Every structure is written in C-alpha cells, then in structure tokens.
Amino acid sequence: MIIRKMFKFENAHIVRNCSTQRCRASLHGHSYRVELLFESNFLDHGQMVYDFGLMKQNMKEIIDSFDHAVTLWCDDDAAYLEAMMRHSERYVILPVSPSAEQFSRVFFVLIDALMHLTTCVNGEKEVTLHSVIVHETATGYAQAFRDDAYSEVMGIIDFEQITFSKAIQKDWNDPNLFEKIKAKKEFVNPKKV
Numbered sequence: 001m002i003i004r005k006m007f008k009f010e011n012a013h014i015v016r017n018c019s020t021q022r023c024r025a026s027l028h029g030h031s032y033r034v035e036l037l038f039e040s041n042f043l044d045h046g047q048m049v050y051d052f053g054l055m056k057q058n059m060k061e062i063i064d065s066f067d068h069a070v071t072l073w074c075d076d077d078a079a080y081l082e083a084m085m086r087h088s089e090r091y092v093i094l095p096v097s098p099s100a101e102q103f104s105r106v107f108f109v110l111i112d113a114l115m116h117l118t119t120c121v122n123g124e125k126e127v128t129l130h131s132v133i134v135h136e137t138a139t140g141y142a143q144a145f146r147d148d149a150y151s152e153v154m155g156i157i158d159f160e161q162i163t164f165s166k167a168i169q170k171d172w173n174d175p176n177l178f179e180k181i182k183a184k185k186e187f188v189n190p191k192k193v
C-alpha cells in the first residue's frame with residue numbers, strides 16, 4: 001500500500017542552463033507542493049502504514065527549511081551567490097541546481113536518511129520511502145524514485161555539500177537537526193503527537 005502526504009513551501013531560485021530564458025536568467029519564485037509517498041505491506045497498531053501526524057515533526061521541518069528562502073546551486077556565479085547570502089537570511093546551498101527534478105532528489109535523500117534513523121514505536125513495519133513528487137507549478141512536477149535519488153549520473157547529493165543558513169537552523173525545534181542526520185544519530189518517534 002502507498003500513502004502520501006503533501007507539504008508546501010515558497011522558494012526562489014534561478015535554474016541555470018535551462019531552455020527557458022526567464023528561468024535561467026532571472027531570480028523568481030514558485031509555490032511548491034511536495035508529496036512524500038511511503039510504502040508498506042503492513043499496518044501499525046493504529047491500522048495505518050505511517051501516521052501522518054508523525055510526518056509533521058522532523059520531515060516537515062526539513063521541507064519547511066526551504067520556505068521563504070532562496071535555493072542556490074554551489075556552482076553558480078560566485079558574485080551572485082555572495083549577493084544572495086548577504087541579502088537573504090534564509091538560503092540553502094545545494095550541490096545540484098534547484099530544478100524540480102533535483103529538488104525531488106534532494107528531498108528523497110534527506111527524508112530517506114531521516115526514515116532510516118527513525119525508530120518507530122507504534123508497530124510500523126517495513127515502511128520505505130517510495131518516491132517524492134515536487135510540483136513546481138500547477139501543471140508541472142518531477143517525481144524521484146530511489147534509483148533517481150542515488151543516481152551518480154544525475155549528480156551525487158552529498159550532505160556535506162548542503163548548507164542551511166543560520167537563520168534556517170535557528171527556526172528548527174532542534175538547531176542541530178541536520179548535524180544529527182549527518183552524524184547518523186537515532187531519532188525516536190514520540191508515542192503520541
């Protein structure tokens with residue numbers, strides 16, 4: 001069975017080298033919608049695959065990191081990167097360009113890592129991330145599956161090359177959230193949410 005949960009965030013970017021002039025040459029924003037799809041052949045004690053309420057914790061926080069932020073590709077023009085970091089306190093730097101395709105891959109590896117580190121306490125069994133859909137507009141989306149997310153051809157997403165600005169980290173319940181994911185610390189789901 002597959003379940004899906006939708007999240008929203010507002011984000012600004014430039015997608016260098018794409019075909020559309022407006023996208024590659026002008027800073028602009030989108031109202032993104034992200035869908036996380038989880039799969040299991042089992043149900044927990046509440047007869048659910050994975051309680052949606054549990055997704056409102058760390059998972060939501062990771063996605064919300066991108067809200068009202070500018071997402072930057074580390075290989076973009078140095079002067080542009082420097083100006084964005086100086087004038088926007090919420091920014092994220094990625095090792096890949098912030099296209100919908102790459103956003104879906106980035107969310108996949110982040111949420112997948114979080115799931116692997118999370119200990120479930122309500123009988124959830126063999127719950128795996130099936131795919132991540134990122135809607136960039138009302139009509140266009142990208143969907144990353146496991147093979148896409150970890151594809152070297154599409155670009156390795158190394159957590160050491162992802163930077164969340166200080167203002168973003170400060171907004172997290174635990175300002176060390178990403179450091180803990182990188183250090184592979186255990187997260188235990190609350191008994192009740």
Ligand SMILES: [Zn+2]
Pocket residue numbers: 013015023028029030
């Ligand atoms: Zn765009």
